[in-house]
Amino acid sequence: MKRSWFPGLVVDGVRESLVSSSGGLLLTRVARVSGLERGLSEALAPWRGERAVHDPGKVLFDVATAVALGGDCLSDVAVVRSQPDLFGQVASDPTVSRLIATLAGDVEAATAAIRTAREDARARVWGRRRPVAGRTGGQVIVDLDGVLVAAHSDKEGAAPTFKRGYGFHPMFAFVDHDEAGTGETLVGLLRTGSASAFTAADHISVLDAALDQLPAGERGQVLVRADTGGASKAFLHHVTELGLEYSIGFPATTPVIAAVQAIPRQAWRAAADGDGNPRDGAQVAELTGWMPATARTGGGEDWPPGMRIIARRERPHPGAQLRLTDQDGWRVTCFATNTAKGSGWRLADLEARHRLRARAEDRIRGLRDTGMRNLPLHGFAQNQIWLEIITLAADLLVWMQTLAFDHHEPARRWEPKRLRLRVLAVAGRIISSGRRRRLRLPRDWPYNRLIETSWASLQPT
Known part of the structure; x- marks a missing residue:
């Protein structure tokens, strides 16, 4: 009898505490060192309700992160929401939809606010x-x-x-x-x-x-x-x-x-x-x-x-x-x-x-591989906000490459699809050790060096 090419595994019903997009941690680090985290929060503060739980800037960043990881619609933010140890607390789908509708109601002002945050972050990235x-x-x-x-x-x-x-x-x-x-x-x-x-x-x-x-x-x-x-x-x-x-x-x-x-x-x-x-x-x-x-x-x-x-x-x-x-x-x-x-x-x-x-x-x-293959919303103004999310996701990817890698490193020139496969989509385990929480990567992942290099380069100066 001919043996199978693959190991004989079955899916176990027991769940482990794993994260499936460990490389996404680098995107959160880019938001911090570039000032985008604070900039988006301040720029979108006028759209935050008095009793709102979620910061509109964080909501928009979470959607952009999902797009950077390969998502192409608002509901793909579930990938980010399912990993709170990596990305923090993420708004529900209805909250995300309501925010996009609210921003689309004053699309010119919302677009200007998002672009202002990106402009300030870009200046810091280029200065760094x-x-x-x-x-x-x-x-x-x-x-x-x-x-x-x-x-x-x-x-x-x-x-x-x-x-x-x-x-x-x-x-x-x-x-x-x-x-x-x-x-x-x-x-x-x-x-x-x-x-x-x-x-x-x-x-x-x-x-x-x-x-x-x-x-x-x-x-x-x-x-x-x-x-x-x-x-x-x-x-x-x-x-x-x-x-x-x-x-x-x-x-x-x-x-x-x-x-x-x-x-x-x-x-x-x-x-x-x-x-x-x-x-x-x-x-x-x-x-x-x-x-x-x-x-x-x-x-x-x-x-x-x-x-x-x-x-x-x-x-x-x-x-x-x-x-x-x-x-x-x-x-x-x-x-x-x-x-x-x-x-x-x-x-x-x-x-x-x-x-x-x-x-x-x-x-x-x-861009087509980063959310632009389809404009998923019905309203024209809503899709303009989606376009701003796409440009924000593209910025996160490019800024990560610019800050993390020397210009001689081939990874600096990788397109989003390859970057996701090799760096962003790697699985990992979060453990607590020595009063610190640590992310452990797979032992034999061939691109561990790139991830570690990126992490070291993205530390605050």
Whole structure:
């Protein structure tokens, strides 16, 4: 008879005093050392009733903790509630629902309060261990991007999307931490599914809110990146008036096509890869001097002064279909920037810097694994509060990595799914010894070193 691969175990009805999310202790430590614990409590104090037992800030933090651990709805806070030795006393499901409804009743004030607490905590985190990355050429890089979130029921604000789906189209701003870490989610703006990707007012609103999230000393040295949805005169004028730099995808309009056709062959230079080395089959050229003087998109307003248009062309991969704007078998894309000539940036470097905007897709993938695969509530304002919970959960995860690990440690770059599997979801036992309560981890868990390193790094200074 063939033996089974697995040990012969049966489930015993006797229960043990165990915790199933021992790594979640690190998230509570992040809330303490960053000041988020006190900040949320103070910010949400106006929403606490006279006879309330639970602090609204603690309730919101518990929901964010559940989301950080992998939850995707309010009822998943039960995972946190079942472990009071680890997370303290947690409100019941009805209490949590009532708080979300109360915050949604004054959504603008509630959102502002939550963001204020996050802003103060972010300043402390950056002051304690300033992110090594996110600063290319002395700049903090802020990426703006829209996300489609499907809705499987008729929720308020859900509508057909431009990709023929149905749901919502929120817009987010991220800090890019480059290769030394994941990126921070600064702000999320909930929008209906029919919202356009080219709405300048939404880009301006998200950028302004994102800048408020940065430490005050960092707000004047920001590079704003976005896809062609941000290529509006109103938005680029706004960025210019703030004294910031931008690198924005630029659509292949008729003037651009004319400029690509007019530039001489020798104007093209070899493109660079992420390490600054020449990239085979890709070239860059500046189109600014070849753009017609009448290059406008309508409305009579000029593009902001100092704007440069840079084109990149490369050979499409086998099987790719060419577009009408492609020239002589080359795939041509463009972007606009106001980084001045003589600033030390070569054309190839500017193009490589813009192409790294694709890392925003990694941030979006992480958010989808952190509560954004579905907006679980019916009301539009309630789902905006849910978006704030998601950004808070994402902050907890990234701040833990930033504070706990050196920039050479691979765990600093892990996405949420891997971080949960290896660090957060480990089981443990809480014991009392020497008048202290101790958390014991499994003897042979392969990532014990990371957890112990994190705990040591997250001690108050």
